[in-house]
Amino acid sequence: xxxxxxHMIWRDMLLAMRRPQDVMTSLFFFVIVVSLFPLGVSxxxxxxxxxxxxxxxxxxxxxxxxxLNRLFSVDYQDGTLEQMLIAPQPLSLLVLSKVxxxxxxxGLPLVLMAPLLGVLLGMESEAIGVMVxxxxxxxxxxxxxxxxxxxxxxxxxxxxxxxxxxxxPLYVPILIFGTGAVESVRADMGVEAQLSLLGxxxxxxxxxxxxxxxxxxxxxxx
Amino acid sequence: MSTETTxxxxxxxxxxxxxxxxxxxxxxxxxxxVAVICGLIGLYxxxxxxxxxxxxxxxxxxxxxxVAAAWMSMFIYVIMAIYATIYLAMNVRLADMxxxxxxxxxxxxxxxxxxxxxxxxxxxxxxWWVWDARLTSELLLLFLYLGYLSLRGAIDDPNRAAxxxxxxxxxxxxxxPIIYFSVKWWNTLHQGxxxxxxxxxxxxxxMLTALILMTIAFWMYTIAVVLMRVRSDILTRERDATWVLExxxxxx
Numbered sequence: 001x002x003x004x005x006x007h008m009i010w011r012d013m014l015l016a017m018r019r020p021q022d023v024m025t026s027l028f029f030f031v032i033v034v035s036l037f038p039l040g041v042s043x044x045x046x047x048x049x050x051x052x053x054x055x056x057x058x059x060x061x062x063x064x065x066x067x068l069n070r071l072f073s074v075d076y077q078d079g080t081l082e083q084m085l086i087a088p089q090p091l092s093l094l095v096l097s098k099v100x101x102x103x104x105x106x107g108l109p110l111v112l113m114a115p116l117l118g119v120l121l122g123m124e125s126e127a128i129g130v131m132v133x134x135x136x137x138x139x140x141x142x143x144x145x146x147x148x149x150x151x152x153x154x155x156x157x158x159x160x161x162x163x164x165x166x167x168x169p170l171y172v173p174i175l176i177f178g179t180g181a182v183e184s185v186r187a188d189m190g191v192e193a194q195l196s197l198l199g200x201x202x203x204x205x206x207x208x209x210x211x212x213x214x215x216x217x218x219x220x221x222x
Numbered sequence: 223m224s225t226e227t228t229x230x231x232x233x234x235x236x237x238x239x240x241x242x243x244x245x246x247x248x249x250x251x252x253x254x255x256v257a258v259i260c261g262l263i264g265l266y267x268x269x270x271x272x273x274x275x276x277x278x279x280x281x282x283x284x285x286x287x288x289v290a291a292a293w294m295s296m297f298i299y300v301i302m303a304i305y306a307t308i309y310l311a312m313n314v315r316l317a318d319m320x321x322x323x324x325x326x327x328x329x330x331x332x333x334x335x336x337x338x339x340x341x342x343x344x345x346x347x348x349x350w351w352v353w354d355a356r357l358t359s360e361l362l363l364l365f366l367y368l369g370y371l372s373l374r375g376a377i378d379d380p381n382r383a384a385x386x387x388x389x390x391x392x393x394x395x396x397x398x399p400i401i402y403f404s405v406k407w408w409n410t411l412h413q414g415x416x417x418x419x420x421x422x423x424x425x426x427x428x429m430l431t432a433l434i435l436m437t438i439a440f441w442m443y444t445i446a447v448v449l450m451r452v453r454s455d456i457l458t459r460e461r462d463a464t465w466v467l468e469x470x471x472x473x474x
Binding site for chain 2: 153156157162165168176180
């Protein structure tokens with residue numbers, strides 16, 4: 001069981017490393033979206049500090065969502081996905097491995113890039129620390145929930161925009177608690193509640209979404 | 223496979239589109255009739271009999287449409303998810319048709335609730351829109367409906383569309399409470415003391431009567447419209463079957 005997960009993750013990472021521009025695109029998108037806000041809203045540090053965590057979180061949602069298209073489509077086009085469906089290993093396990101690889105390639109870079117953007121938007125170092133922690137807990141949930149949408153819209157015309165319509169409303173709780181934690185720490189309040197809830201979402205999503213995404217894949221591949 | 227030979231009554235009998243089609247046709251006028259009667263009485267009581275609110279004046283009367291529509295919008299989503307479950311569990315095609323037919327009506331009621339809410343909010347709160355927990359979650363419910371409808375519309379193969387949208391409805395209904403409570407939590411954090419609608423004054427009996435009548439009217443309207451939609455869906459899907467050709471009088 002563990003070896004198949006390791007192999008799947010390794011394979012996806014290797015494939016992504018051969019074409020690094022795919023991974024870089026969503027990261028650059030993240031950076032560009034965030035840097036548009038000072039231009040569009042105001043260059044005043046006071047204003048930016050107020051909205052910083054929300055801006056970075058929303059940009060992270062959008063960047064994750066844009067990268068979700070890639071999650072299954074390449075394997076779908078070259079027929080690997082069909083092999084996964086008839087493989088003896090449970091499909092949900094294979095989906096989970098693919099999602100983990102997806103997060104390592106898109107979610108983790110966002111988390112690592114976020115402190116830099118936080119500094120650009122004038123966030124306090126304490127707030128940056130909490131934001132990174134919430135992103136670390138929250139972005140895997142985004143990839144997990146997104147995998148259901150990616151599986152449902154596989155090969156559907158206009159899939160990209162459709163995916164955003166299906167998935168973004170489901171991202172709302174993560175966004176609320178992610179930014180809520182940062183606001184709490186800025187107001188000198190505890191952040192345990194939000195972090196615990198984000199952790200709970202992660203645990204729930206780990207248990208349920210691979211199963212739902214596997215069911216969605218079977219529907220799409222019929 | 224003829225079910226006519228067995229005299230024993232069975233619900234499955236009506237689960238077949240062919241037998242459901244004439245049954246639905248017979249039921250539509252009744253539900254539509256009840257909807258019109260209840261709607262007229264409800265509107266009459268709501269606009270002419272119910273007393274003027276001592277705080278809000280006449281503007282509160284939009285409540286009879288607004289609250290009923292908001293109730294229906296949430297109720298329909300749950301019913302839709304139940305039909306989706308029936309479809310996924312038992313593979314009854316009619317259940318999928320029902321779920322698909324409910325979604326547009328649900329989306330319309332959500333929109334009506336938001337729209338009338340804005341019209342009500344302007345005179346009473348002084349603003350068209352506030353980021354209140356209820357308003358925000360109603361807006362998100364509209365997005366969930368739109369996602370469901372778009373997914374259904376984007377997939378051409380009816381079988382795949384049915385299964386994919388049923389799964390999405392289930393994912394949605396699991397998420398609705400999570401979304402609702404997180405929005406509520408977010409709202410209490412952001413707005414300390416803003417408009418609180420939870421402390422509504424006790425309603426006059428006539429107001430409650432009108433509200434209940436309007437809800438029944440909307441409910442019956444939903445059933446009538448959904449049955450109509452399912453009937454035309456049946457005709458479209460079974461357009462090659464002989465009974466459909468006989469039904470619409472084409473013959474050849």
